[in-house]
Amino acid sequence: MSAATLVVRDVTKVFDLGAVQVHALRGVTLQITQGEFVAIMGTSGSGKSTLMNILGCLDLPSDGDYLLEGVAVAELGRNALASIRNEKIGFVFQGFNLLARTTALENVELPMLYDRRHRILDPAAAAEAALVRVGLGDRLDHVPNQLSGGQQQRVAIARALVTQPAIILADEPTGNLDSHTTLEVLSVFQQLNREGMTIVIVTHESEVARYCSRIIELRDGRVQRDAVVPSPRLATADLAAIQQEAVL
Amino acid sequence: MKWRKLIQVALKSIARNKMRTLLTMLGIIIGVGSVITMVALGEGSSRDIEGQVASLGTNLLMIRSGSAHVGGARGGAGTLESLSMTDVAQLRDASTLLQGVSPEVRVSSQVIAGGNNWNTSITGVSPEYFMIRNYQVETGDSFGEREIRTRAKVALLGKTVAKELFPGVDPIGAAIRIRNVPFKVIGVLVSKGPSAFGTDQDDLILAPSTTVLYRLSDGKTVRSIVASAVSPESMESAKKEIGAILRDAHRISADEIDDFHINDQTEINQMATRVTGTLTLLLSAIAAVSLLVGGIGIMNIMLVSVTERTREIGIRLAIGARPLDILAQFLVEAAILSLLGGVIGIVGGLGTAWGLGALIGISIVVNPTVIIVAVLFTGAVGIFFGFYPARKAANLNPIDALRYE
Numbered sequence: 225m226s227a228a229t230l231v232v233r234d235v236t237k238v239f240d241l242g243a244v245q246v247h248a249l250r251g252v253t254l255q256i257t258q259g260e261f262v263a264i265m266g267t268s269g270s271g272k273s274t275l276m277n278i279l280g281c282l283d284l285p286s287d288g289d290y291l292l293e294g295v296a297v298a299e300l301g302r303n304a305l306a307s308i309r310n311e312k313i314g315f316v317f318q319g320f321n322l323l324a325r326t327t328a329l330e331n332v333e334l335p336m337l338y339d340r341r342h343r344i345l346d347p348a349a350a351a352e353a354a355l356v357r358v359g360l361g362d363r364l365d366h367v368p369n370q371l372s373g374g375q376q377q378r379v380a381i382a383r384a385l386v387t388q389p390a391i392i393l394a395d396e397p398t399g400n401l402d403s404h405t406t407l408e409v410l411s412v413f414q415q416l417n418r419e420g421m422t423i424v425i426v427t428h429e430s431e432v433a434r435y436c437s438r439i440i441e442l443r444d445g446r447v448q449r450d451a452v453v454p455s456p457r458l459a460t461a462d463l464a465a466i467q468q469e470a471v472l
Numbered sequence: 473m474k475w476r477k478l479i480q481v482a483l484k485s486i487a488r489n490k491m492r493t494l495l496t497m498l499g500i501i502i503g504v505g506s507v508i509t510m511v512a513l514g515e516g517s518s519r520d521i522e523g524q525v526a527s528l529g530t531n532l533l534m535i536r537s538g539s540a541h542v543g544g545a546r547g548g549a550g551t552l553e554s555l556s557m558t559d560v561a562q563l564r565d566a567s568t569l570l571q572g573v574s575p576e577v578r579v580s581s582q583v584i585a586g587g588n589n590w591n592t593s594i595t596g597v598s599p600e601y602f603m604i605r606n607y608q609v610e611t612g613d614s615f616g617e618r619e620i621r622t623r624a625k626v627a628l629l630g631k632t633v634a635k636e637l638f639p640g641v642d643p644i645g646a647a648i649r650i651r652n653v654p655f656k657v658i659g660v661l662v663s664k665g666p667s668a669f670g671t672d673q674d675d676l677i678l679a680p681s682t683t684v685l686y687r688l689s690d691g692k693t694v695r696s697i698v699a700s701a702v703s704p705e706s707m708e709s710a711k712k713e714i715g716a717i718l719r720d721a722h723r724i725s726a727d728e729i730d731d732f733h734i735n736d737q738t739e740i741n742q743m744a745t746r747v748t749g750t751l752t753l754l755l756s757a758i759a760a761v762s763l764l765v766g767g768i769g770i771m772n773i774m775l776v777s778v779t780e781r782t783r784e785i786g787i788r789l790a791i792g793a794r795p796l797d798i799l800a801q802f803l804v805e806a807a808i809l810s811l812l813g814g815v816i817g818i819v820g821g822l823g824t825a826w827g828l829g830a831l832i833g834i835s836i837v838v839n840p841t842v843i844i845v846a847v848l849f850t851g852a853v854g855i856f857f858g859f860y861p862a863r864k865a866a867n868l869n870p871i872d873a874l875r876y877e
Contacts, residue, residue, distance in 0.1 A: 310792020
């Protein structure tokens with residue numbers, strides 16, 4: 225097995241805005257292998273959000289191929305795409321996007337509500353296990369506005385991983401967080417990655433990208449740079465260092 | 473997505489905006505409530521009317537003397553004294569569609585009982601009369617063929633007469649005098665209350681036809697004959713049969729005018745049906761308009777809800793909800809909203825009907841069919857008016873929905 229979880233080949237995306245055509249992606253080719261921790265970087269307008277939407281099966285490419293675990297996504301209909309999103313992809317958003325006035329546990333149970341194949345027999349138990357994994361085992365019944373930003377994002381990560389997806393896609397997951405909680409969230413990602421989870425983070429902060437094992441940089445809809453990070457920083461270590469400083 | 477979960481989610485979202493939910497449901501509540509109220513009262517009052525019509529008699533046919541015409545001048549109804557006891561006997565013998573025939577020999581007179589007196593009408597009838605006109609004996613006994621034969625001086629009093637002549641005393645066995653003829657009271661009739669036309673149906677005395685005819689009246693005038701057809705369906709043919717028998721008895725040829733009239737209750741029934749028909753039409757119009765307005769209210773609030781929850785829809789779509797799941801979620805919510813309004817409307821409507829009925833003295837009828845139809849209809853209204861907003865939600869693009877502020 226080539227172990228390529230995700231294959232993108234010559235993908236283009238054109239938005240037809242009537243008078244003008246916007247070429248958001250002009251032929252992107254990349255592969256992401258099982259167990260990688262990738263940062264997709266780029267300035268605004270570089271096409272990273274568009275790529276993210278395509279990788280997340282929220283949008284389809286105008287041209288080119290996209291294979292997710294061997295499935296050609298471009299040929300699927302709306303319902304099949306919904307099933308793919310449900311089973312193979314875990315989303316983490318910048319704005320957390322949790323359901324308000326809904327407990328952490330219920331938020332994490334949400335994806336299993338739409339699981340038509342009932343792969344997970346006990347949603348409540350699975351949701352609890354996922355929350356324990358992100359270190360929120362004692363916050364199950366808290367609603368989002370009782371949680372800090374970092375905690376909310378960890379609930380969102382728990383929601384993303386509860387269905388045991390092939391890949392977690394995080395769109396600016398630390399965009400709304402201070403540096404301390406950013407490290408907190410990144411340490412959760414690194415932990416999950418060590419456990420074998422494939423993670424793709426879209427970010428414009430090079431600070432954040434330094435914690436990933438590979439950086440793909442987009443510019444004007446093309447891959448400008450695709451490089452392995454020789455020695456990624458360890459979020460837990462940096463977190464400990466900050467705490468040390470605070471004590472001193 | 474499981475139904476139980478769908479309903480849970482919908483209830484939660486409805487409970488979140490209690491005031492808004494209540495205001496939204498108000499249209500449906502008022503619509504269903506007013507319909508339920510009016511149906512309950514309408515059916516109650518039409519049952520009251522039916523009861524009053526029935527109290528006139530069972531499949532009642534009334535035969536009256538015709539009008540006299542001397543030269544060109546015609547008298548009013550009953551001016552011709554054409555009916556007689558012979559006709560009664562003829563009808564009883566020859567008819568096949570009548571289950572009872574009775575003369576009505578009526579005199580109006582002062583009635584004296586001890587120190588009390590009262591002016592009322594004394595009607596001479598045959599024993600079948602009680603069945604024909606739905607009179608029941610409350611205390612004491614009725615009379616039979618023997619009393620007819622012997623022209624027995626016995627009388628049954630209506631409730632009003634009994635009260636006026638014997639206040640606080642049991643009249644059974646007491647003596648009364650009518651035109652100086654002493655009668656023995658043998659029974660008191662069950663009260664029938666006022667008729668549909670407001671006349672007191674309890675202000676009367678019933679006595680054997682022969683007694684009244686020969687001892688109180690002139691011995692020949694029978695103003696009217698009442699008969700009861702065997703069934704409501706046979707009334708028309710019974711009417712024809714009576715006509716044929718009487719024409720034969722009176723020797724009236726085919727080209728001559730009848731010297732009698734036959735009336736039945738169809739006109740009263742027709743009137744009642746017409747009133748009920750108008751009422752039903754009015755009710756349907758009110759129901760349609762108010763449910764339309766209520767439905768538009770639901771559609772409006774569902775559109776607001778979809779806009780408010782665009783982000784939530786985006787999240788649900790992103791994590792794998794199919795458009796159909798979103799559609800179902802909002803449809804269920806709209807249907808529950810509408811159904812809840814319907815149920816509150818039904819309860820409120822029945823309460824109002826009960827209160828109003830007690831206030832204006834109409835009995836109410838709770839018709840389970842109407843309630844079931846109301847429930848089904850409100851559910852349908854919710855689904856119908858919820859469909860457009862739900863489809864709007866289901867067709868949202870997840871990317872735009874997620875970015876919606």
